[in-house]
Amino acid sequence: MQWLSSKGGLISGYFATIRYAQGLLYSSNGRVVDPEQSVVVGRFEFPDSWFVGSGAAVAPDPSGGRVYFAIYSGILIFDINTRVLLGRLPIDLGSNIFNSPQSLVRFGADGLAFLTTTGQVYLVSISAIPLLPTPPQ
Numbered sequence: 001m002q003w004l005s006s007k008g009g010l011i012s013g014y015f016a017t018i019r020y021a022q023g024l025l026y027s028s029n030g031r032v033v034d035p036e037q038s039v040v041v042g043r044f045e046f047p048d049s050w051f052v053g054s055g056a057a058v059a060p061d062p063s064g065g066r067v068y069f070a071i072y073s074g075i076l077i078f079d080i081n082t083r084v085l086l087g088r089l090p091i092d093l094g095s096n097i098f099n100s101p102q103s104l105v106r107f108g109a110d111g112l113a114f115l116t117t118t119g120q121v122y123l124v125s126i127s128a129i130p131l132l133p134t135p136p137q
Contacts (some may be wrong), residue, residue, distance in 0.1 A: 006037045017103070021060035026067060028056040032083075044078050045069065047085065050051055057104035068113040070101035070122075076128055085133040091122065 011018065013029040020026075025033040044067065056071045062080060069076040074091040078084065078096035093099050093116060104114040112124045 006078045010040055015056075015100075015102075017057060019058050019060055022062045026058045026060045028058045030069075032071075040084055044069070044076075044083050045085075046076065047064065047088070051106075057101040059104040059106050059112065061106050064106075067110055068104060068106070068126075070104040070112075072097065072100045075112065075124060077126075077129060086119065087133060088131040089124065091124075093120075 008031045011025070011027040011029065012033050012116070015028075018033075019036075019116055021045060023036070024041065025035050025051070027033070030046060031040055032042040032044070033039070034041045036111045046069070059068045059070075060066075063066065065076045065080050066086065067080050067083075069078070069129045072093060072122060075089040076085060077087040079086055087127070099116050099118045099120070100113045102117050104112065107113055110126045114124075116120050116122070
């Protein structure tokens with residue numbers, strides 16, 4: 001293994017995780033990083049009322065044009081290119097705020113699965129996640 005480089009400040013958060021897709025790193029705290037240029041190229045903005053906390057998970061889906069986030073408050077769907085929030089599904093993980101998502105994966109034609117820090121597995125049908133109304137053009 002060979003060391004390439006390092007740069008601070010690209011992704012923050014003690015428990016942040018990253019996933020790679022189509023040349024970019026997607027972090028669980030919403031930042032998008034170009035690893036070749038070592039720069040932040042964008043950010044997904046979470047709704048104010050949705051608590052991200054110390055744990056979250058991200059699953060980019062370039063072929064579907066979406067990025068999925070599992071956070072303490074539930075599932076969020078964003079457009080991968082515009083970073084606009086498309087939909088959200090509240091999920092009650094209980095009163096333990098330390099029971100947060102730690103990994104999220106896409107599976108099959110319509111599935112998301114995430115694992116929490118307390119070992120619970122949640123399976124979600126993407127088509128069951130309510131989409132937000134489209135703003136008028």
